[in-house]
Amino acid sequence: MALLEVENLTIQFYTDDGVVRAVDGVSYEIEAGETVGLVGESGAGKSVASRALLGLLEDGEVVAGEVRFDGRNLLELSSARLREIRGNEIAIAFQDADAALNPAYTVGEQIAEAIRAHETVTDTAARERSIALLERVGIPEPASRYTDYPHQFSSGMCQRAIIAIALACDPDLLIVDEPTRGLDVTVQAQLLELLEDLSADGEMAIQLVSHDLGVVADQCERVLVIYAGKIVERGPVEDLFYEPKHPYTAGLLASIPRIGDGRDRLASIPGRMPTRVQRPTGCQFHPRCPYAEAVCARRDPELVDTATGTPVDDGEPDREGPTTHAAACHEHTGDLEEGLDYEVRIVDSTDDDGCGESASDPGDDSAAVDNPSHEGELR
Numbered sequence: 001m002a003l004l005e006v007e008n009l010t011i012q013f014y015t016d017d018g019v020v021r022a023v024d025g026v027s028y029e030i031e032a033g034e035t036v037g038l039v040g041e042s043g044a045g046k047s048v049a050s051r052a053l054l055g056l057l058e059d060g061e062v063v064a065g066e067v068r069f070d071g072r073n074l075l076e077l078s079s080a081r082l083r084e085i086r087g088n089e090i091a092i093a094f095q096d097a098d099a100a101l102n103p104a105y106t107v108g109e110q111i112a113e114a115i116r117a118h119e120t121v122t123d124t125a126a127r128e129r130s131i132a133l134l135e136r137v138g139i140p141e142p143a144s145r146y147t148d149y150p151h152q153f154s155s156g157m158c159q160r161a162i163i164a165i166a167l168a169c170d171p172d173l174l175i176v177d178e179p180t181r182g183l184d185v186t187v188q189a190q191l192l193e194l195l196e197d198l199s200a201d202g203e204m205a206i207q208l209v210s211h212d213l214g215v216v217a218d219q220c221e222r223v224l225v226i227y228a229g230k231i232v233e234r235g236p237v238e239d240l241f242y243e244p245k246h247p248y249t250a251g252l253l254a255s256i257p258r259i260g261d262g263r264d265r266l267a268s269i270p271g272r273m274p275t276r277v278q279r280p281t282g283c284q285f286h287p288r289c290p291y292a293e294a295v296c297a298r299r300d301p302e303l304v305d306t307a308t309g310t311p312v313d314d315g316e317p318d319r320e321g322p323t324t325h326a327a328a329c330h331e332h333t334g335d336l337e338e339g340l341d342y343e344v345r346i347v348d349s350t351d352d353d354g355c356g357e358s359a360s361d362p363g364d365d366s367a368a369v370d371n372p373s374h375e376g377e378l379r
């Protein structure tokens with residue numbers, strides 16, 4: 001049994017414009033100590049799905065599905081019981097420092113408070129542990145920083161403090177939502193190093209939510225790519241990175257900034273994600289997909305094992321095993337006549353002439369995953 005098993009999670013919002021299906025039958029699992037990434041453009045449903053695990057949806061409703069954590073269905077627990085689990089066993093570090101940190105209290109007090117909320121400890125012990133946590137997340141001079149207020153922290157230090165609060169009760173699963181958003185490149189790199197350290201000891205599972213496949217590829221063992229509320233591709237990070245099987249994933253790869261190219265983003269996927277009220281027929285990605293054929297507008301493709309074309313997701317979290325490389329594209333059931341015709345070149349960041357290697361020949365460039373620099377082309 002995996003630590004976290006999400007099965008057919010379906011979440012709706014009821015708006016003046018109609019029903020918005022923000023998360024649509026999402027299933028996945030996370031083993032103890034594993035780091036799994038959820039990636040997709042803004043609005044894909046990553047945050048809503050993550051919040052729902054902990055009963056933190058403000059307006060939305062879970063209309064179907066189960067979330068089993070350590071064997072218990074979280075969606076059936078009372079809010080008091082969920083509060084106990086939140087912070088003790090599962091912690092979430094939100095992207096928004098302004099919302100996550102209270103400006104009226106010192107950073108140290110906020111960490112100590114998180115410790116005290118779940119454990120009876122003396123003030124001295126809470127203080128000592130808070131200082132140790134500040135040190136663990138890489139805050140210099142943690143003892144003197146303990147009495148700083150959030151406004152005295154830089155944005156990168158605020159992100160670290162948020163993670164320290166989340167770590168306060170030694171959770172089994174840490175959900176980190178967009179940890180690098182709004183941070184400059186150097187601070188991003190430092191924060192990613194921190195996450196890598198946290199996952200390296202293998203004791204805590206991490207669900208890392210990001211719009212940036214580069215961030216996720218760097219940190220995670222497995223990746224789930226979400227588009228319009230559905231998982232469109234999933235598998236081990238190297239498989240997705242070197243051989244994306246869904247055109248959307250290939251497009252996300254093309255959006256990863258190249259080190260040293262002086263631009264924030266390469267040309268990304270044209271068009272926008274559909275609004276959830278007016279959904280296209282068939283594959284949700286087909287209006288933006290350069291390879292779409294008639295079948296794509298007619299039928300929504302299932303998530304299938306890309307090697308065999310057999311469905312992997314029939315409501316169970318993972319019938320075929322969580323490491324199966326699966327994608328929801330008609331290509332993999334032989335229904336696409338023209339097929340997919342893209343190439344993803346993996347460019348070594350030290351490779352000045354820009355000559356990359358073909359996706360089909362990852363060779364020995366596993367270092368590229370540690371230090372990703374990609375050039376994806378949708379042709």
Ligand SMILES: Nc1ncnc2c1ncn2[C@@H]1O[C@H](COP(=O)(O)OP(=O)(O)OP(=O)(O)O)[C@@H](O)[C@H]1O
Binds near residue numbers: 013020047
């Ligand atoms: N309060 C709400 N009312 C109505 N719809 C909502 C609400 N919150 C979220 N949604 C819908 O849920 C979808 C998914 O939102 P979510 O925040 O999970 O996306 P995301 O992938 O995490 O993107 P981001 O990185 O921008 O947070 C949105 O596109 C929106 O349609």
